[in-house]
Amino acid sequence: MSSDQLFAEKKDLVGNFAFDRDAALVFDDMLTRSVPFYAEIQRMIGEIAADFAVDGTNIYDLGCSLCTTFLQLQRLEREVTFIGIDASAEMLEQGRQNLDHHHFSRPYHLLCQDLEQSFTVENASVAILNLTLQFIRPLRRDAFMRTVAEGLNKNGCLILVEKVLSDESLLNRLFIKYYYELKKRNGYSELEIAQKREALENVLIPYQLCENEELLQRAGFRSVEVFFKWYNFCGLLALK
Numbered sequence: 001m002s003s004d005q006l007f008a009e010k011k012d013l014v015g016n017f018a019f020d021r022d023a024a025l026v027f028d029d030m031l032t033r034s035v036p037f038y039a040e041i042q043r044m045i046g047e048i049a050a051d052f053a054v055d056g057t058n059i060y061d062l063g064c065s066l067c068t069t070f071l072q073l074q075r076l077e078r079e080v081t082f083i084g085i086d087a088s089a090e091m092l093e094q095g096r097q098n099l100d101h102h103h104f105s106r107p108y109h110l111l112c113q114d115l116e117q118s119f120t121v122e123n124a125s126v127a128i129l130n131l132t133l134q135f136i137r138p139l140r141r142d143a144f145m146r147t148v149a150e151g152l153n154k155n156g157c158l159i160l161v162e163k164v165l166s167d168e169s170l171l172n173r174l175f176i177k178y179y180y181e182l183k184k185r186n187g188y189s190e191l192e193i194a195q196k197r198e199a200l201e202n203v204l205i206p207y208q209l210c211e212n213e214e215l216l217q218r219a220g221f222r223s224v225e226v227f228f229k230w231y232n233f234c235g236l237l238a239l240k
């Protein structure tokens with residue numbers, strides 16, 4: 001795993017964060033050091049997905065990046081097809097290599113598609129959105145979520161993990177401070193944290209937890225439950 005040094009040097013101008021080749025090459029390290037309990041979140045997604053997967057259906061990972069989540073489901077005892085969608089060809093290239101490296105032998109398709117444009121979800125028992133919705137422009141989120149909900153079979157589930165905002169500004173500030181403390185403990189410098197924050201400013205747009213719950217309800221999910229929470233990170237399980 002290459003170490004994430006993307007923001008280690010002082011930049012004259014910090015551009016928008018891009019899921020390009022440079023990011024793809026260090027993405028595993030970036031997520032492990034930047035997302036609290038990343039490995040545990042992946043494990044939980046695998047555990048939940050295994051209980052909702054149905055023979056003859058599809059499991060979608062929307063914004064699949066390096067296909068890390070598919071590897072959690074390698075030994076799933078169900079006849080399913082794995083479909084990973086991501087807008088970044090560079091991420092998918094690394095994802096494909098990752099699957100090959102781990103001898104992933106299940107039927108799968110990796111599609112390079114923009115989730116803000118037209119994409120298809122069909123015959124799905126499970127849809128996974130691990131830290132992806134926050135990159136879909138708010139204006140597009142309702143239409144996006146309707147497509148996901150409509151493509152899920154009855155009793156199918158959506159597993160959604162997001163960075164979230166608090167509606168109380170004091171808690172918001174504290175949670176973000178605790179989050180940056182985690183990044184420091186994981187070896188990121190003040191400069192790296194500041195430059196990454198700037199790069200993500202217009203790209204990663206978190207909702208409040210209640211806004212995400214309302215979005216899911218509007219899209220037609222009948223039940224929404226929090227399964228993971230760490231300060232400004234939250235996992236939601238939504239049932240159709």
Ligand SMILES: C[S@@+](CC[C@H](N)C(=O)[O-])C[C@H]1O[C@@H](n2cnc3c(N)ncnc32)[C@H](O)[C@@H]1O
Nearest residue numbers: 019063065086087088114115116130131132135
């Ligand atoms: C934080 S990463 C997701 C991490 C991954 N789900 C995991 O479990 O490790 C966000 C991913 O969403 C993808 N993405 C962002 N906006 C997108 C869009 N509009 N359409 C498709 N993919 C998008 C990025 O290319 C990136 O790979």
